[in-house]
Amino acid sequence: MPCPARPGLLACALLLACLASVKAQGLSPPWWVTWDFFQAALRSDRCLNVSELAPLPRKTEFRFNITVCADAPEDKLVGLATFLTVRYDFGGQLFSSKVLDSRGKAVRPMMVKDGEQAMKLAGAALQGNHYFERTAVSSPLPCIDFYWVIFKPEIAQIWIDNLADLYGNINLLAADLFARVFRLEQFGVRATTLKFKDMASQPEGQPSAYV
Ligand SMILES: *[C@@H]1O[C@H](CO)[C@@H](O)[C@H](O)[C@H]1NC(C)=O
Ligand SMILES: *[C@@H]1O[C@H](CO)[C@@H](O)[C@H](O)[C@H]1NC(C)=O
Secondary structure (H helix, E strand, O other): OOOOOOHHHHHHHHHHHHHHHHHHHOOOOHHHHHHHHHHHHHOOOOOEEEOOOEEOOOOOEEEEEEEEOOOOOHHHHHHHHHHHOOEEEEOOEEEEEEEEOOOOOEOOOOOOOOHHHHHHHHHHHHOOOOOEEEEEEEEEEOOEEEEEEEEOOOEEEEEOOOOOOOOOEEEEEHHHHHHHHHOHHHHOEEEEOOOOHHHOOOOOOOOOOOO
16 A cells, blocks of 8 residues: 655644643643542552542543451551542542452541651551552650651652653652542641651651651
8 A cells, every 4th residue: 555645744743632621621630630640659569459439420530449368467558548538539539548458348538646657657558569668657846746657758659641742641658649548637747758867767656856
């Protein structure tokens, strides 16, 4: 078959048509991007499966499941349910998740009473996740404790159909990704990649002057 006279022009016309149709549907609706964030954070834990994001029948709500493996300890299961059972409202479009045990039963989130408990729960939930390093407590002033979850200083790359980005992806520090997905600040816990070298020799939970 002979080449079309102006292949460049044809490709260009196709691309433009394609861009126009993506635009018409709305680029990367925020609930899809949010789901991508969950996927990127959770696929680095082999004990978790993230389902497709699917509309609930007769509702303006997208829902997905996070299924936890059978041999996960109870505190990991409860921790995951506490941080990852979410319901967001994107301007009328609801987005929600459920954490299920290996038999498909929804796990109940826990009422967390303080930052210390949240930090321990986050540590349990993140056990086995590639990006997780450990938890730590720091006391910059007497009687003030900061609760931390420390992540590896790595970049998580999230693919999205963001045409404003040349490569169509977002690159986030693992700590930033998990701060968002786990809503850590809401629970009084901070995410960081700091090494806390000075605390390394101290047992966890012991106050330290370093942040
Ligand atoms: C989530 O799990 C529930 C209960 O097992 C199931 O009915 C539903 O289809 C699942 N949703 C998705 C999107 O996989
Ligand atoms: C995740 O899904 C895969 C494929 O369906 C399955 O083999 C695996 O056991 C699942 N893991 C969990 C933790 O549910």
